Amino acid sequence: MTTSAADPAADEPGAGPGVRPPRRPAAQPDAARAPRAGHEPRTGSGDGTADEPTSTPGFTADAGGAPGSAVGPDSGPGSVPDDGGGPGVRTVTADPTATGIVAESGAGGKGDLGEEKPRRARGEQTRQLILETALRLFRERGYTETTMRAIAKEAGVAVGNAYYYFDSKEHLIQGFYDRNQAAHRAAAGDVLATERDFAGRLRGVLHAGIDVNQPYHSFAATFFKTAAEPSSPLSPFSRESSPAREAAITIFRDVVEGSSAKLDPELRKELPELLWLGWMGVVLFWVYDRSPDQRRTRRLIDGVVPLVDRLVGLSRLRVLRPALRQILALLDMIRRDD
Helix, strand or coil: CCCCCCCHHHHCCCCCCCCCCCCCCCCCCCCCCCCCCCCEEEEECCCCCECCCCCCCCCECCCCCCCCECECCCCCCCECCCCCCCCCEEEEEECCCCCCCEEEECCCCCCCHHHHHHHHHHHHHHHHHHHHHHHHHHHHHCCCCCCHHHHHHHHCCCHHHHHHHCCCHHHHHHHHHHHHHHHHHHHCHHHHHHCCCHHHHHHHHHHHHHHHHHHHHHHHHHHHHHHCCCCCCCCCCCCCCHHHHHHHHHHHHHHHHCCCCCCCHHHHHHHHHHHHHHHHHHHHHHHCCCCHHHHHHHHHHHHHHHHHHHHHHHCCCHHHHHHHHHHHHHHHHHHCCC
């Protein structure tokens, strides 16, 4: 059957093969309904069941689904529920104000701006579900053996949905980094709010970091082999990891700024990053610590913190300032990429 995009009546169900029915006046109620701008119509047989979905921005169809099944970035496998647009007429469109979230509306409805926050919340729930499922499978099967397809299946979403939120397994780990830093700050909240002694603040933050990472120790060594590759985006020093790295350094900046320690001004500026580098060393020790509950790592923290506290206090001595300036100049030279 030949149709014309300019003639909506050409798609009338009653038109026979090769027959163009006469154009009806636009005011007649049974004229073909035109989709609103920015929407792709999904039409069915008139009984409320949808045919295969038309591809739209932000809309991923499950390739293995039955007719009428579709998956948007905000939903699991299954049919898109009827939104009240009339039998067999539905629209699905990406919401440009909410990344990764699909808005659904009736063909003749108005914008759903009032539902923006609920849509964002649903999208974040889906994202967290995928991330939690991935971390569980990493623990159970190992990082290398876990595929994006397996993660999507366990999470109950289409593979396209998993890739909508995370481009790859590496991006899943970046999501873990971000969440891990938020959890570290929350775990260290009490000690940062109540303790003023520098050593007490530093010890509390380091132990809180071990507490937060403890559930992932079983696959940490396998994961670290990938992260240790200099060109890997999972490296804590990579450009991709910079948001999580800056968040971690900010925690140690709060350790310094909220303490009662009297520091050399130049050391105060550089100390947060130096403490973060020390924390990376503690994490490496923890990764390979096979003692029960990683007790040796706890002992390392308790032994190192008083030494760091003493060195920080000695930095104020006039006789040590030349050596301190040399150390800080060396760090600056190493940072420069020339």
